[in-house]
Amino acid sequence: MGTKGSFRLCDVVLDDTIGRATPDVEHERAVAIFDLIEENTFEPIGHAGGPYRLNISLLDSKLVFTVRTEAGEDVATHILSLTPFRRIVKDYFLICESYYQAIRSATPSQIEAIDMGRRGIHNEGSQTLVDRLSGKIKFDFDTARRLFTLVCVLYWRG
Template sequence: MTASRHRLCDVVLDDSIGRSTPDVEHERAVAIFDLIEENSFRPSSHDGGPYRLTLSLIDSKLVLEITSEAGEPVATHILSLTPFRRIVKDYFMICESYYQAIRSATPSQIEAIDMGRRGIHNEGSQTLMDRLSGKVEMDFDTARRLFTLVCVLYWRG
């Protein structure tokens, strides 16, 4: 894939996502920045990127609306969030353990918890790639960044 064309140039959270605390809004902004900064993203059977991605929530489903950089519609995909609920819940639990461990655990304990955290994050990233298979081509690092954004959508602060 040619990185300059097969990428996201913008990611927007639609009003259906709702706003949250300043901390959560900051985390969302960082997740979007990281995703835009480095990604590989190509809707299947479309070769005219870069792309804009608008995320919204409708009836507990994640809607990914993809347009060209100029705003022409490319594709819309609707994903049930059900397959992500357990993963996100587990991810938040292990992140909480990680932040607690940083204060009092040994380096080897912190490292073990962090390995678990990364493993759950990888599981969520792979689930996202699987759910978008045949719809959007992306590399694993892009799926990781997009999964981070999905997690931040759940986070209420």
Template structure:
């Protein structure tokens, strides 16, 4: 338990495998920002790993599944978890729709309309983050803010431009 609360229960690097594929430059920028934000501040500890981190995370997509390959700073393998993306499909689709509405509203809507749409957008993002935390429960210990940053990255993996 002490390890989870120490400065070593964190990610120091996140890499997207070539299976994720490349996207348009603006989407690649969003991916880079999402990775930067995640590495900048996170709590990440594979359950049962007594040796501790810090950790590196390599994300890949295999057969519509999210593969999270966790290694130590040295490159030594810790664990690999495979998560189905099915529980995220509706949330990600709805999130993209509301983000599109939000960006349209910024151009012409009243501040109260923009605020209402933004509240909905944040609510969906929170729902996706909680779903991710639930899917990682018993596998990887993350706090809610880290789950939010990881969910942002899951969303950016779906953007095709």
């Protein structure tokens, strides 16, 4: 079981506690989940191997990651405060808004500068997620980026 291929997510579910959003936001969530499942590394520390199912929910304004094996056996539950993400997510949404406005009217170099800032903030959020789950779940930075996208989409009501 301990092969690299077994340390991955095979399913990601946003719990009903997340709430529903506009069709556009639901589409963004579905795309983020698809991208995450398509390519990821995900290794709960101390577990022999998956693949894993990740359920993401909210409990008292905290982010809850419930990890189970593909067969449904409990692996771990990690509860994270959303506080360290609030500023990053807010900054990310603001710069995304600027980015979408710039696409309509700015020069290519202005758009590129805003996009670099957007990626920088997204990387900061991804690193925060890595740090918060350090010693609990090991994943590569691309997986962290995709997970952070999901964290952002939780806030995005459309």
